[in-house]
Amino acid sequence: MTTHKIETKTYRVRRNREEEEMARVEPNHMGIDIISGREGHICRKADDVKPGITGNPQRAKRAAITRGIDDASISCDTDSVAGAVSQRACVFCGARVVINPIADALHLIHGPIGCSAYTWDIRGSLSSGTELHRLSFSTDLRERDVIFGGEQKLEAALLELIARHEPQGAFVYSTCIVGIIGDDLKAVCARVAEATGIPVIPVQSEGFRGNKNAGYKAACEALFKLIGRDREGEPVPLSINILGDFNLAGEIWIIRDYLRRMGIGVVANISGDSRVADVARAHTASLNVVQCSGSMTHLAKMMQAEYGIPFIRVSWLGTEDMSRSLIQIASFFENPSIKARTEELIGEELAAVEPKLEFYRRRLAGKKAAVYVGGAFKAISLIKSFRAIGMTVAVVGSQTGKQHDYEEIRREADPGTVIIDDANPLELAQLIDTLEIDIFVGGVKERPVAYKLGVAFCDHNHERKKPLEGFTGMLNFAQEVHSSIASPVWLWIPRGEAAGRDTAWSKAAREEAAREEGTREVRHG
Amino acid sequence: MAKSSVSTTNACKLCRPLGACLAFRGIEGSMVLLHGSQGCSTYMRRYISGHFREPVDIASSALSETQAVYGGAANLKQGIRNVVAKYAPAVLGVATTCLTETIGDNIGMIIAELLEEEPELREIEIIPVSTPSYSGSHMDGFRDSCIAILERLAVPREKTGAINLFPGFISAADIRHLKEIMEDFKTPGIILPDISQTLDGVIDGGYRRIPPGGTSMPAIARTARSACSIEFNVVSPASQSAAALLESRHDIPGERLPIPIGIRNCDLFFQTLAKVTLQPVPARYKEERGRLLDAMVDAHKYLFGKKAVVYGDADFVLALTSFLIDVGVSPVVCATGDGNREFISRISQTAAVAGIQPLILKDTDFDEISERARETGSELLIGSSKGNHIARRLGIPLLRVGYPIHDRIGGQRLLHIGYRGTMNLLDQLTNMLIAREQDELGYGYSYM
Numbered sequence: 009m010t011t012h013k014i015e016t017k018t019y020r021v022r023r024n025r026e027e028e029e030m031a032r033v034e035p036n037h038m039g040i041d042i043i044s045g046r047e048g049h050i051c052r053k054a055d056d057v058k059p060g061i062t063g064n065p066q067r068a069k070r071a072a073i074t075r076g077i078d079d080a081s082i083s084c085d086t087d088s089v090a091g092a093v094s095q096r097a098c099v100f101c102g103a104r105v106v107i108n109p110i111a112d113a114l115h116l117i118h119g120p121i122g123c124s125a126y127t128w129d130i131r132g133s134l135s136s137g138t139e140l141h142r143l144s145f146s147t148d149l150r151e152r153d154v155i156f157g158g159e160q161k162l163e164a165a166l167l168e169l170i171a172r173h174e175p176q177g178a179f180v181y182s183t184c185i186v187g188i189i190g191d192d193l194k195a196v197c198a199r200v201a202e203a204t205g206i207p208v209i210p211v212q213s214e215g216f217r218g219n220k221n222a223g224y225k226a227a228c229e230a231l232f233k234l235i236g237r238d239r240e241g242e243p244v245p246l247s248i249n250i251l252g253d254f255n256l257a258g259e260i261w262i263i264r265d266y267l268r269r270m271g272i273g274v275v276a277n278i279s280g281d282s283r284v285a286d287v288a289r290a291h292t293a294s295l296n297v298v299q300c301s302g303s304m305t306h307l308a309k310m311m312q313a314e315y316g317i318p319f320i321r322v323s324w325l326g327t328e329d330m331s332r333s334l335i336q337i338a339s340f341f342e343n344p345s346i347k348a349r350t351e352e353l354i355g356e357e358l359a360a361v362e363p364k365l366e367f368y369r370r371r372l373a374g375k376k377a378a379v380y381v382g383g384a385f386k387a388i389s390l391i392k393s394f395r396a397i398g399m400t401v402a403v404v405g406s407q408t409g410k411q412h413d414y415e416e417i418r419r420e421a422d423p424g425t426v427i428i429d430d431a432n433p434l435e436l437a438q439l440i441d442t443l444e445i446d447i448f449v450g451g452v453k454e455r456p457v458a459y460k461l462g463v464a465f466c467d468h469n470h471e472r473k474k475p476l477e478g479f480t481g482m483l484n485f486a487q488e489v490h491s492s493i494a495s496p497v498w499l500w501i502p503r504g505e506a507a508g509r510d511t512a513w514s515k516a517a518r519e520e521a522a523r524e525e526g527t528r529e530v531r532h533g
Numbered sequence: 534m535a536k537s538s539v540s541t542t543n544a545c546k547l548c549r550p551l552g553a554c555l556a557f558r559g560i561e562g563s564m565v566l567l568h569g570s571q572g573c574s575t576y577m578r579r580y581i582s583g584h585f586r587e588p589v590d591i592a593s594s595a596l597s598e599t600q601a602v603y604g605g606a607a608n609l610k611q612g613i614r615n616v617v618a619k620y621a622p623a624v625l626g627v628a629t630t631c632l633t634e635t636i637g638d639n640i641g642m643i644i645a646e647l648l649e650e651e652p653e654l655r656e657i658e659i660i661p662v663s664t665p666s667y668s669g670s671h672m673d674g675f676r677d678s679c680i681a682i683l684e685r686l687a688v689p690r691e692k693t694g695a696i697n698l699f700p701g702f703i704s705a706a707d708i709r710h711l712k713e714i715m716e717d718f719k720t721p722g723i724i725l726p727d728i729s730q731t732l733d734g735v736i737d738g739g740y741r742r743i744p745p746g747g748t749s750m751p752a753i754a755r756t757a758r759s760a761c762s763i764e765f766n767v768v769s770p771a772s773q774s775a776a777a778l779l780e781s782r783h784d785i786p787g788e789r790l791p792i793p794i795g796i797r798n799c800d801l802f803f804q805t806l807a808k809v810t811l812q813p814v815p816a817r818y819k820e821e822r823g824r825l826l827d828a829m830v831d832a833h834k835y836l837f838g839k840k841a842v843v844y845g846d847a848d849f850v851l852a853l854t855s856f857l858i859d860v861g862v863s864p865v866v867c868a869t870g871d872g873n874r875e876f877i878s879r880i881s882q883t884a885a886v887a888g889i890q891p892l893i894l895k896d897t898d899f900d901e902i903s904e905r906a907r908e909t910g911s912e913l914l915i916g917s918s919k920g921n922h923i924a925r926r927l928g929i930p931l932l933r934v935g936y937p938i939h940d941r942i943g944g945q946r947l948l949h950i951g952y953r954g955t956m957n958l959l960d961q962l963t964n965m966l967i968a969r970e971q972d973e974l975g976y977g978y979s980y981m
Contacts, residue, residue: 041619043615043618043619044615044618045615087595087597088571088593088595089595089611089615090593090594090595090608090609090611090612090615091566091592091593091594091595091611091612091613091614091615091616091619092592092595092615093574093578093590093591093592093593094571094574094575094593094595095575096571096575097571097572097575097576098570098571098572098573098575099570099572100572101572101575101576116540119631120548120631120666120667121541121544121546121547121548121666121670122547122548122550122551122573122576122631122666123572123576124541124544125544125546125547125548126547126576126577126579126580127576128543128544128919129922142922143542143543143900144542144543144544145540145541145542146540146541146542146544147539147540147541148540148541148544149667150667150668151665151667151668153667154631154635154667161539164539164540165539165540168538168539168540169540169542183631184569184570184601184630184631184632184635185631185632185635185667187601188601188632188635188636189635215569215570215571215572215573215632216569216570216596216597216598216600216601216632217597217598218597218598219571433588433590433740434590434619434742437740441740451579452579452582452583453575453578453579453582453589455582455586456582456586456587456588456589457588457740459586459736460588460734460736460738460739460740460741461738461739461740462736462738501736501738502737502738503738
């Protein structure tokens with residue numbers, strides 16, 4: 009590599025490779041270009057629309073993508089494919105986001121600085137009092153700690169921070185490197201708990217030990233160690249714990265207000281606006297209500313086994329699921345007064361939001377959404393919420409859904425809906441483009457991808473500033489969707505081929521559709 | 534002074550691989566793959582994308598438990614194959630993380646093996662960089678990546694009259710301004726890395742797997758033939774200086790200058806450019822300088838003696854300190870999450886011009902910056918949006934500059950450098966203080 013020739017040649021090679029790449033892309037069963045090894049992670053629900061109606065290019069295009077496999081299984085809950093730009097995070101991330109909202113606990117990350125820097129104040133979990141959880145503590149491991157071990161530093165850091173902040177408890181998160189150098193977190197935590205008299209709980213969240221689901225599990229295991237510590241606690245009648253609500257934008261306060269009006273008490277929120285003492289007596293509640301099932305079902309099951317507390321899965325998103333969830337809770341208690349109050353509450357709330365929703369329905373009817381979120385249960389609620397404002401969901405997916413979650417999604421989804429597990433920007437961009445999506449719902453990382461494609465975006469992620477749960481949340485959701493779709497800025501942004509773009513995937517899909525015109529043969533694989 | 538705590542609260546630096554992601558993003562047709570667990574790339578994508586509001590694709594070798602025990606070679610190879618198949622990069626940066634550094638994966642060897650197995654991958658420049666997150670900061674990762682890129686791609690031949698510009702990590706608008714300046718000096722310039730388009734792109738209705746823009750491979754090759762190099766980096770050791778590398782390897786004289794923020798640093802930069810290009814400073818910049826002086830005079834009374842806290846990357850803090858000294862603000866706390874002895878001595882020298890001895894914090898965190906800001910009775914903060922909590926707690930205003938800015942839009946378009954950038958900072962700073970005074974006076978003065 010010493011001559012000018014070589015360098016220009018290399019450069020030209022790249023251009024050629026790009027062109028070859030464009031030509032080489034073979035449409036697979038979804039009519040889009042999928043990362044090798046991920047074929048099983050995308051499927052679609054069958055529909056009765058006849059594909060490839062001649063002379064209608066829009067229908068032909070649609071045909072190409074809806075001619076997919078339709079068996080009941082989707083590959084999911086596996087490690088991400090190397091080299092794919094997965095939207096998932098790691099075990100540590102899963103554990104951190106679930107436990108971190110406990111506001112009066114010290115959350116210390118044992119590892120190098122990055123893990124702490126990138127998760128500092130990462131989600132707006134509001135607290136009604138202390139805000140210790142908004143500080144990001146790290147042992148900031150250095151090279152010498154990696155060589156000689158980080159236990160001493162961890163112990164010193166814990167003692168220092170506990171003395172400084174006087175927390176009610178502490179969680180110590182392990183990171184990738186701690187798993188490798190083999191620091192004995194349990195022993196250090198036990199010593200510090202002994203010395204300080206507060207619970208100090210290790211969270212086994214080494215990043216590489218699986219995906220975000222493993223992190224949720226690690227979080228549940230850690231929380232379970234705290235539950236039951238308040239030994240004086242007597243069972244509280246007519247009370248519940250809320251599991252898996254993180255009080256984004258104060259949402260849990262809305263839900264607690266509903267419960268108060270129904271005559272039901274809350275022992276612990278886990279973990280939005282939560283306190284160590286609440287979690288420690290969570291075993292005294294009569295029922296566990298699991299809102300984010302992906303993260304908290306494991307804890308609910310452990311509590312059922314240990315304390316005999318039954319649990320139900322609910323969703324606070326959308327008027328339909330919100331109403332049903334409150335009725336579910338009310339019926340558990342088999343109390344006529346609660347039942348009556350619940351019905352009254354639902355009636356009042358619906359009467360307040362329904363007329364306003366009508367405004368949005370008129371403006372949004374017929375628009376198409378794509379939903380790609382962390383948990384599958386939320387995805388299901390979103391399908392219903394969009395339906396409630398007259399919209400359809402053409403793509404639905406999650407980072408961490410399991411087989412049974414995807415079965416539920418399939419049941420709820422409209423025919424023809426594409427279902428995707430552990431997606432990446434490459435595949436999402438193609439789906440948004442080919443299916444002519446009007447609005448994309450996803451995390452912060454996906455937002456600019458949608459925008460570049462000229463597509464509206466709904467911030468239904470943990471950065472939201474407006475509550476989206478509850479009946480008022482549904483109204484906020486409609487407003488959020490409308491504020492992006494109805495913006496005049498999109499009039500200026502060219503889309504698809506209008507942008508002078510003939511992307512590999514849309515070309516492939518079109519050609520495929522043309523070939524298939526008039527036939528109804530389903531191609532496998 | 535270094536911080537007194539064992540633990541770190543609210544880090545004032547980012548980890549090393551993030552710097553590699555930023556630097557490679559400034560190379561045309563490039564992509565980055567992090568060799569580690571999945572979380573690293575996702576966190577960094579979010580962190581970078583949150584500031585630039587652009588899609589940022591960073592691949593991961595997505596190691597899981599088995600590979601953490603037995604080595605990640607197979608995943609790394611598969612990761613490279615997949616990235617090449619779907620992104621078709623010209624340059625692929627492969628950066629390590631704390632996990633793969635600790636398990637001892639030799640990425641250079643793994644890549645060599647892969648190239649043996651699949652010779653067609655040789656068409657792509659696969660550049661490994663060692664970025665253990667447990668040492669140094671994102672700026673180390675950034676500089677080490679620039680060095681690795683030059684070591685691989687700079688090819689000496691007959692000399693040209695071009696100037697190499699190694700700007701370090703400044704905004705996309707700053708890079709665009711540098712290009713404009715080089716044009717006005719009628720001299721070809723090679724800027725490395727160039728994030729001006731790749732991290733501040735246009736919308737044309739398409740999602741580009743690899744966005745257009747960045748320093749091209751032929752341009753990088755030509756850096757070894759330029760007349761001289763100018764680098765905005767006075768704090769790092771020579772081993773992390775691109776200009777020093779080209780000087781020692783290819784005899785290209787290098788000038789290491791402070792980032793041109795503030796009239797003093799700008800004068801130095803423009804004089805250096807005039808010297809190395811053998812061109813007079815273009816009239817436009819003389820006029821901009823004059824206008825900046827005029828603005829400094831207009832603003833001076835609002836600024837004089839105001840006590841400021843400056844924090845961020847070492848070189849950036851040094852430049853901002855110089856700017857504040859130029860306009861009469863007193864930097865009482867100058868802090869960086871990283872830093873070295875050179876940082877301390879440079880800040881001392883810069884502030885000594887005005888007879889000020891700021892508290893200089895290296896290897897610090899936001900907790901300590903907050904405490905020192907309170908103790909010194911500071912009246913304003915200048916730095917990234919991560920000072921937001923301190924501003925709220927102390928009830929003092931924050932001028933958001935540098936990186937990251939996660940709670941406002943347009944961070945990538947903030948112009949900091951040159952007479953024009955300095956003027957922009959001056960206006961923003963002054964108006965921030967005027968607005969505060971207007972609010973505090975309560976009367977609602979119509980003239981301020």
